[in-house]
Amino acid sequence: MPFMKGPAPIRRTMEYLDRNKLVLKERVKIFSINYNTKGENHEGARQFVFWHLPQLQFKNPNIQISTFKNLTPSPFIRCYLENGEEVLMDVDFKSKDEIYERVRRIICKSEETLKAEDKLDNPANFGSKCQKHCICEVPGQLPCPSLVPLPKSWRGKYKFQKPDEL
Amino acid sequence: MFGSSGSRVLNVINISYLQSRSKRVWVRKPLGSPMAKSKIFRITPKPVIPEDEKAEMKRLFDNYKNSMKSLRQYFFEQSLKQAESGEVAQMKHRLEDQEHERLMEENLLENEKTAMLREERLKIQAEKTQKNVLASLIKKEREAKQHEIQIEDFLTKQMSTPFIKPENIEKAIEDALANPVNFNFALDLDGYVYRGKETSIDMIPEEKRERLNSN
Numbered sequence: 001m002p003f004m005k006g007p008a009p010i011r012r013t014m015e016y017l018d019r020n021k022l023v024l025k026e027r028v029k030i031f032s033i034n035y036n037t038k039g040e041n042h043e044g045a046r047q048f049v050f051w052h053l054p055q056l057q058f059k060n061p062n063i064q065i066s067t068f069k070n071l072t073p074s075p076f077i078r079c080y081l082e083n084g085e086e087v088l089m090d091v092d093f094k095s096k097d098e099i100y101e102r103v104r105r106i107i108c109k110s111e112e113t114l115k116a117e118d119k120l121d122n123p124a125n126f127g128s129k130c131q132k133h134c135i136c137e138v139p140g141q142l143p144c145p146s147l148v149p150l151p152k153s154w155r156g157k158y159k160f161q162k163p164d165e166l
Numbered sequence: 167m168f169g170s171s172g173s174r175v176l177n178v179i180n181i182s183y184l185q186s187r188s189k190r191v192w193v194r195k196p197l198g199s200p201m202a203k204s205k206i207f208r209i210t211p212k213p214v215i216p217e218d219e220k221a222e223m224k225r226l227f228d229n230y231k232n233s234m235k236s237l238r239q240y241f242f243e244q245s246l247k248q249a250e251s252g253e254v255a256q257m258k259h260r261l262e263d264q265e266h267e268r269l270m271e272e273n274l275l276e277n278e279k280t281a282m283l284r285e286e287r288l289k290i291q292a293e294k295t296q297k298n299v300l301a302s303l304i305k306k307e308r309e310a311k312q313h314e315i316q317i318e319d320f321l322t323k324q325m326s327t328p329f330i331k332p333e334n335i336e337k338a339i340e341d342a343l344a345n346p347v348n349f350n351f352a353l354d355l356d357g358y359v360y361r362g363k364e365t366s367i368d369m370i371p372e373e374k375r376e377r378l379n380s381n
Contacts, residue, residue, distance in 0.1 A: 089273060090280040106269045
């Protein structure tokens with residue numbers, strides 16, 4: 001099988017895109033980054049855009065991410081929140097890891113929130129992305145009503161049905 | 167042919183399965199078994215419903231589904247609103263807002279730090295460029311001066327050669343008329359001059375030979 005095309009195609013693999021912690025908070029609606037294509041103090045911003053922007057968009061498919069190139073002498077990140085507030089992060093001469101850490105600390109959901117929201121980890125969640133599809137799969141619970149019908153007194157259609165009013 | 171199909175379950179009200187010890191109950195045909203010979207060419211008659219009845223049923227069903235869907239969504243939104251207005255949710259909101267403010271302040275501090283660093287760097291750069299500019303200016307001045315000196319030297323050299331000016335012209339003409347230049351001379355490889363048209367080399371003794379070539 002041939003190599004994947006393009007520079008650093010690992011950025012396009014599912015594993016790489018999945019394995020990051022850049023889930024922005026819900027109040028962030030737009031994420032924009034300004035940087036130049038030349039210049040030593042923009043190197044960190046350039047590297048951040050190259051490596052981490054795809055991850056960011058993958059984890060936040062519903063926010064708008066835009067890049068502006070060669071407009072200002074120093075690079076910065078600007079996030080627009082729900083209530084009209086703007087978060088400006090000056091990123092002049094910072095390395096890509098510093099920028100990553102800063103973005104994560106300031107406008108991303110913290111580890112605890114992510115864990116609490118994580119459906120797969122918590123066995124109390126049921127559904128398609130969880131450990132069990134339905135509570136009827138758990139031993140000790142009611143069996144699935146599709147196999148073993150519930151008693152009529154427990155079913156809403158018999159409890160609320162008023163046959164004399166029909 | 168089919169093998170006993172697993173559990174023999176009765177319709178139960180309660181949780182536990184009750185095992186029946188009587189005959190094997192036929193629940194359904196096993197999934198991998200072929201169709202019975204009396205049934206393979208059977209074509210089930212498709213129920214024919216007239217078009218207008220279909221349209222009417224579709225209309226009724228569509229109305230029903232629309233209403234149910236909208237009701238469901240409305241109730242979902244109401245429940246969300248209720249969840250948000252509860253005390254726990256409000257506390258959570260307040261905490262989140264506080265946390266957000268704290269993070270914003272942190273961000274501002276960091277911005278200021280970067281700004282300071284940037285100012286210093288720009289200052290250093292400005293000094294460097296100033297120095298460079300000064301150095302280049304000085305170099306240019308020096309070069310200009312040298313150029314001037316060179317020009318002056320050249321001029322003095324030129325002035326020192328005897329020019330014929332309007333005052334000297336009559337004298338120069340008289341001198342030229344008095345001393346005509348005779349080009350009838352020959353040069354030897356060793357640098358000796360032999361003047362005159364009719365002179366032969368053997369006739370001149372060795373002392374009178376060498377002459378400086380003027381100019």
